[in-house]
Amino acid sequence: MRRRRLAVVGAVLLGVVTGGITTAIPASGAPPQFEHLRPGEQPQLTERVPLNVVLLGYKRDSVDLGALSGALPIKHQPQQITRLHFAGIHETVGLEYTYDYRVKFADQTYQDRFFRQLSSLARPTEVNTVQARYNAQQKNKLDVTANHDIDAPSVEKWLAFNPPTGVDTRENTVYLINWHDRPDFKFHVYTKTDEPDPDTGQNWGKYASRGMVAWGGTTAADEESGLGATRRVWFHDISAGPDQFSGSWNVDNPDLDGDNQPDYRIPPAWEYADDGYRKKAELTADLGRLLRTVVVNQLITASPTYPLELTVGNAKTVNLDSNTYEGWPGTDVSGKYIKPDLVTAELGEVLPGIELSYDHQDLPYDGEAKRCMEDWLQDVSCYPETELPPFANMYLQNKRELDRVLDDQGKVDYELPLFNYAVQNENLPWLGFAGDNWKDGGPGFVYNWLSPQFVGWGYGLTSTMIHEVGHHIGLTHPQDGYDSITDKFYEPTGPTYFAWLGGEVNSVMNYLQVNYDFSQFDHDNLNRFRAAASNESANALTAEVLKMPNADRAYADLIRADQLIGQVKNRLTAHDYPTARILARQAYDAVVEGSRKAGVSAEAYETKQRELTRPTPATLPTKPNPATVDRFAGPRTVR
Helix, strand or coil, X not given: CCCEEEEXXXXXXXXXXXXXXXXXXXXXXXXXXCCCCCCCCCCCEEEEEEEEEEEECCCCXXXXXXXXXXXXXXXXXXXXXXXXXXXXXXXXXXXXXXXXXXXXXXXXXXXXXXXXXXXXXXXXXXXXXXXXXXXXXXXXXXXXXXXXXEEHHHHHHHHHXXXXXXXXXCCEEEEEECCCCCCXXXXXXXXXXXXXXXXXXXXXXXXXXXXXXXXXXXXXXXXXXXXXXXXXXXXXXXXXXXXXXXXXXXXXXXXXXXXXXXXXXXXXXXXXXXXXXXXXXXXXXXXHHHHHHHHHHHHHXXXXXXXXXXXXXXXCEEEEEEEEEXXXXXXXXXXXXXCHHHHHHHHHHHCCCCEEEEEEEEEECCHHHHHHHXXXXXXXXXXXXXXXCHHHHHHHHHHHCHHHCCCCECCECEEEEEEEEECCCCCCCCCEXXXXXXXXXXXXXXXXXECHHHHHHCCCCHHHHHHHHHHHCCCCCCCCEEECCCCEEEXXXXXXXXXXXXXXXXXXXXXXXXXXXXXXXXXXXXXXXXXXXXXXXXXXXXXXXXXXXXXXXXXXXXXXXHHHHHHHHHHHHCCCHHHXXXXXXXXXXXXXXXXXXXXXXXXXXXXXXXXXXXXXXXXXXXXXXXXXXXXXXXHHCCC
C-alpha cells in the first residue's frame, strides 16, 4: 500500500533568458536556414575548458612543465558509456571540449604561506593501520612515524579563496602538493568526518581506510562544508598517506585486486628514488597520468552513463517510484533505512528546474521476485529462454510485473522505478546497480540491496539510492572514465588502478561513504549533459516538424529555437553551465510549440524515441557495466 508521498522542486530561475531573440520568417515561405539547429543530427556544442595547475612544494628540477603539459589531451568528446561498454555503440553526447592549460610553480612566498597553513591544520595522531601496513612492506623506502590528520574540507576552502596571483579558482584549478622535500614536513593524511551515514550513524570518515591524499569539488551550498561561493578546486598531495583506496600503501605486490595484471599506482613522494618504488625520472609522467586520467576524464569533463534525452533530459516533473521487497522479518526496512526527504533534497540540488516527487510501497519478497534474486546469487538465469545472463534476472522479473508499481504514468514526464531488496542473505555482492535495458545499453531500473550484515557494517539504503539514481540520470563514478585518445572506457584496475584517486572528491558517486552530496564537477557535467540532451531533442523534433505539410506554421518557433541554441553556445563559452541548460530547454520548448502548430505530437514522439532501441550487438555481455554497479566497501575497510 502506498504510504507516503512528497515532492521537492529544484531551484527555478524566475524569468525567461531570451534577450535579443527575433523571429523573422523568410518572406518566400521556404524553410529557414538554421545557424545552430541541426535537424535530425547531433548537437555541435563546443567549449574551451580552462584548467589551472599549480605545483606546491615540488622542486623545479623534479617536474618538467613542458612535458607535463604535453601529456594532456588536446580535445575530448564524451561518449555514452553504457552504450559503448554494453553494445559497442559509439554515441557521442554532442559536446566537444578543447582545453586551456595553465601550468605553473607557485612562488616561494606563496608556498611558505600555504605550508604554514597546512602545518597549523595538522593534528597529531597515531600511525594508522594503513600506514602500519605500508611500514610492514619489504620494499618500502622508509617508515611512517608521528602521523597527523588534516581536515580535507578546510584545506580545500583555504586553497579556493587564497589562490596564487593570477589564478582564478572559479575556473577548474588543481593543486599538486609535495610537502616532503621541505624541512617542516609532517607525515599526514586528509580526513572528512562531518557526515555520518544518514540511516545508521556510521562515521566512515574516522576509519583509516578513508584516509585520503586528495580532495575537492565541494559546492557553494554543501550543507556540511559548503564554500559559500562557487569554486572548482581539487588537490592531490603526493606526500600524504599512504592511503588505502589508491593502493599507495603497497609497494610489494604488483597485483592488488587479483586480476592477474599489474596495478599501476602513484606512490608516496619518497618512493620516487633510484632505490624506491619508482624512479625519480618518472615523476613528471605520473603527474601527467594523474591530470589526464583523473582530472580531465573523470572529474572536470566526464562522460555520461546513459543518454539523458531518454531519462530526465527534457523532463519538468520526475517521480521516484520506490518499491521495497521486505524479506527481513520483524524489520520495517523501508521505514527505518530510507530517508525520503534526504533522497529528494540531494537529487533536487543536482537537478534544478525539475519538480521531483517520491512515493513508496512495500512488496512481499516471494514468488518470482525471490526466485529470480536467489537464482542470480547462484549464477542461474531465471528466464533461460531469453539467453540473457543471470544478472538480468531482476530486470526481467520486474519488467514483467511493472504494472503493479507504476502509478504516475501520465501524471509526470518521467517515472523511475527503484527496487530495494531487504533480505537476510549474507555476503551479497553488491550494494546497488543502476541497470540498463539489456538490449542496447539504454537505461533500465535502479536496484538496491540491504541485509543485517550490511547494516552491521554501517550501511543503510538512503545513500545507496542517491548514488544509484545519480548513475541513472547520467553520472558515473569519479574513479571511472572514458578516454578519447584511446577511445576506451576504463575502471581503476591494471594500468589505470591509480584512477581510484578520482574517488577522493566531495561526491556521493564515490566509494568513500564520507559524504552524500554531489560535487561541483557533478553539477557542471550534468548541466552540460542536460543542455546537450535538450539540443539533441530539439534537433530531432525539428526534423519531424519539417516533414509536415504545415511546417511553415512552425517556422517562427524554429527560428527562435535556433537563436536560443546560439545563446547556449555563448553561455558554454563563458562556462555558465546553469544558464546554458536553461536556454537549451527553452529552445526545445520552442520546437515543441512549433510542433503543435505543425501537427506533430511532441509527447508521442518522445515516447517513441524512448521505446526505440539501437542495433542489437552480435554478442551480449555476460555482466553489467561497472560504471553503474556498486560493490560494498567491506573488504576495503581497515579499521
